[in-house]
Amino acid sequence: MTVGLRQTVLLDDGAVTLSDVRCHAASRRVTGVEATRDLELVLPRAGSFARHTRSADILADPTRVLIFRPGERYRISHPVERSDRSVVIGLGPELAAELGADRAAGDLPSSTRLDLTARRVVDGLARGTLDPLELGGDVLALAAIILAPARADAATRPVAVRPGHRRLALRARIVLLERLGERLTLPELARAVGTSPFHLARVFRSITGESIHEHRVGLRVRAALERIAAGEDDLTRLALDLGFGDHAHLTNTIRRELGRPPSALRVAPTLLEIRSLRTILQA
DSSP states (O other): OOEEEEEEEEEEOSSEEEEEEEEEESSSSOOOOBOBSSEEEEEEEEEOEEEEOSSOEEEEOTTEEEEEOBTOOBEEEOSSOSEEEEEEEEEOHHHHHHTTGGGOOSEEEOOHHHHHHHHHHHHHHHHTSSOHHHHHHHHHHHHHHHHHHHHHHTTSOOOOOOHHHHHHHHHHHHHHHHTTTSOOOHHHHHHHHTSOHHHHHHHHHHHHSSOHHHHHHHHHHHHHHHHHHTTOOOHHHHHHHTTOSSHHHHHHHHHHHHSSOGGGGGSOOOHHHHHHHHHHHHO
16 A cells, blocks of 8 residues: 655654654555654544554544554554544653663553643744754653653553543544544444443443543544644634534634633744743643
């Protein structure tokens, strides 16, 4: 299968790298075997893809951070859309070990504010309003924030997860991506994945750590961020496309999730903004 991959390296200070990666696949089928050289933290910002390894199949969407380990062999497929865009943070072996990346699972949760911070760093570097020489420490701090749950989990006993539960949550996440703009009810979603509403709601939270509603709101907010960054200025149309009730519903949701209105996201990122976002994440 032909895959078009465009990687723009925006920061490389010898310790950490930051790249904007865009991928377009000719079909949704699984690719050939690939492997990475360094440890990479992949934060999808648009679209989605699935990573297949011997141990697990993981769906990458903007609510998760994927961890690609050096030398780990994997395949990629696109079960929903054939294109995706991600922020990729690369870490050398010593730094990865220091941050506890070796103890992390294959994917970790990404909050809307973490997602916003990564987006604003990339957009600021791409637009030239941020200086790469000043941002190495901030990107490193962002990596530490991403991996914090892994360091916390290392001190607790792992909880066994049923493979069937993981597959059910995966199917539900795919349906939510496919039908993001629809006002899908819990019974409708449960029917789509072949289970009861109660069982789906319970399993989904146990696997993802959030409710189905919270997950869908997170997807919709991130989709809105991507379109606003691309120049979308008709917020009423944007709201209706993504399943919000109206312009006010979209604006209020973004303000609640991110602490700022959509209009603030059109302003060029500054170092002061990045440091402020980092402080909030570290609190």
